[in-house]
Amino acid sequence: MDVPVKDKYTLTLTIISLFTTLSTTRHTYVTALTSSTNTSDAAIRLLRDVIDPFDKRVRPILNQSQPIRVEVTYNLVNLIEIDEINQRIAVNIWVNFSWWDEFRTWNPEDYDGNDAIHPSPSDIWRPMTTLTNSHGERDVFKDTDSPLTVYSTGATRWYAGGVYHFVCQMDPTYFPYDEQVCTAKLMASNRGSEIHFIPTVPYARAQDYVGHGEWELISSELKFILFPVSSDEKLAFINLKFEFKRLPLYYIINVLVPTMSLSFLSLLGFVVPKDSGERSSFAITVLLSLAVYMGSVSGQLPHNSDTFPIIGVYIFSLLCLSMLSVLIITCQLRYVGSPVSQDSNIQGSHQQTNNFPNVISVCPPHSEKLSHTAAIAEKFHGKKAKKNQLLGFINSNQIAPEFGSYNTKVSDNKGSKELGIDSDKNANESNGTANMSSFWKGRPSSSMSRSSRSESLSKRFKALFLDYDDAILMAIFSVVWVVFTLVFLVLISKHTEQ
Numbered sequence: 001m002d003v004p005v006k007d008k009y010t011l012t013l014t015i016i017s018l019f020t021t022l023s024t025t026r027h028t029y030v031t032a033l034t035s036s037t038n039t040s041d042a043a044i045r046l047l048r049d050v051i052d053p054f055d056k057r058v059r060p061i062l063n064q065s066q067p068i069r070v071e072v073t074y075n076l077v078n079l080i081e082i083d084e085i086n087q088r089i090a091v092n093i094w095v096n097f098s099w100w101d102e103f104r105t106w107n108p109e110d111y112d113g114n115d116a117i118h119p120s121p122s123d124i125w126r127p128m129t130t131l132t133n134s135h136g137e138r139d140v141f142k143d144t145d146s147p148l149t150v151y152s153t154g155a156t157r158w159y160a161g162g163v164y165h166f167v168c169q170m171d172p173t174y175f176p177y178d179e180q181v182c183t184a185k186l187m188a189s190n191r192g193s194e195i196h197f198i199p200t201v202p203y204a205r206a207q208d209y210v211g212h213g214e215w216e217l218i219s220s221e222l223k224f225i226l227f228p229v230s231s232d233e234k235l236a237f238i239n240l241k242f243e244f245k246r247l248p249l250y251y252i253i254n255v256l257v258p259t260m261s262l263s264f265l266s267l268l269g270f271v272v273p274k275d276s277g278e279r280s281s282f283a284i285t286v287l288l289s290l291a292v293y294m295g296s297v298s299g300q301l302p303h304n305s306d307t308f309p310i311i312g313v314y315i316f317s318l319l320c321l322s323m324l325s326v327l328i329i330t331c332q333l334r335y336v337g338s339p340v341s342q343d344s345n346i347q348g349s350h351q352q353t354n355n356f357p358n359v360i361s362v363c364p365p366h367s368e369k370l371s372h373t374a375a376i377a378e379k380f381h382g383k384k385a386k387k388n389q390l391l392g393f394i395n396s397n398q399i400a401p402e403f404g405s406y407n408t409k410v411s412d413n414k415g416s417k418e419l420g421i422d423s424d425k426n427a428n429e430s431n432g433t434a435n436m437s438s439f440w441k442g443r444p445s446s447s448m449s450r451s452s453r454s455e456s457l458s459k460r461f462k463a464l465f466l467d468y469d470d471a472i473l474m475a476i477f478s479v480v481w482v483v484f485t486l487v488f489l490v491l492i493s494k495h496t497e498q
Contacts, residue, residue: 172302192234263318
């Protein structure tokens, strides 16, 4: 079957267009591949032309008699720890070093537009520093993978980071309100006449600083110092000073307040009644509790004998005060005597006295009985002899101690008749005497009632108030406790105001 001429023409154009597209795509791919190969070759050539020819031990400055100027910026990341016992501090720091490398410059057009390279920090010269007051490794820049960039103009940026462990002289005098100032001293590997460090800012930046739970960053300071070691030689130092302030809330709640409370409880030993028998045991228990708590608190205090903290002296004073109170209470109970034993002796004497009641206090007065009997004798007889005989007879009668009354007995009826006293009347008189005896027996004496009332009031007064000696001792110990506490607080407040 024959194909029309028009269709043949269209097919031919389509095939030609396809071949043209394939050819263009191939040319573009080859061009890109060639360009990429040329760019990578340029980068390799750049590293070979810029890095290899120069010795990294030589300062990158054309005039070697002039010092190289290095700009330094310190960035504090976080505080790792402050060890008061070992007198050291650990901080995490990033340092930005910037300088001009006069050896390593090029024209970017000669290297396919490459205007920066990233060599290894160990391939070029760097402003090496060592930590002179280090508590561990002196070389803090061991990280060979830290970023380093060299630009075509010669500007070089090195971002070095590390953890600084260095010695710091602590002053825990005002613990837990103390402030510590620590300085990291870094010495350059070059002499002071060969390198000059220029801080971009006179402090360590803390934009990305992560806070610490115990310490607060107050301030920082960055200084460049030339330290003379001889008449013609100086060493270049970078002094990085930090000032940290301790956050005292944890120690106030867990150390200061419990210690003050326990020491104050020792003063309450004088309030415990003596007759309870628990005064000495209470005082000793408080002392042991304070001693045991002191053992746990001492582990949280700084172990430093050069400058002993004021809070340590304060707690030791409270412990001595508690020991003195225990000693005084023990001596008081031993030599003064316990009211329990005194009360038992008094009760025993009262019990013996009650077994033999006082006849005079229970019965009617003896003089009144005699006058009444004498009046009867004088009425019936009116003879003085009979009166005297009656008085002698009455005085010769014995008193029955078990009844506490006088028992006037007539020896016989004959004697009664001689006296002119009827037997019935004598019986009535005897009954009257017995009734009066029973009346006075049931009625307490006025002296006993007054003593019992005074004793009751005394007990009530003692229940409400302290004894005189206990009140004096508690007042003295309270004044001493208050003085110790006020001195401690005044010293701390003066420090915090500064």
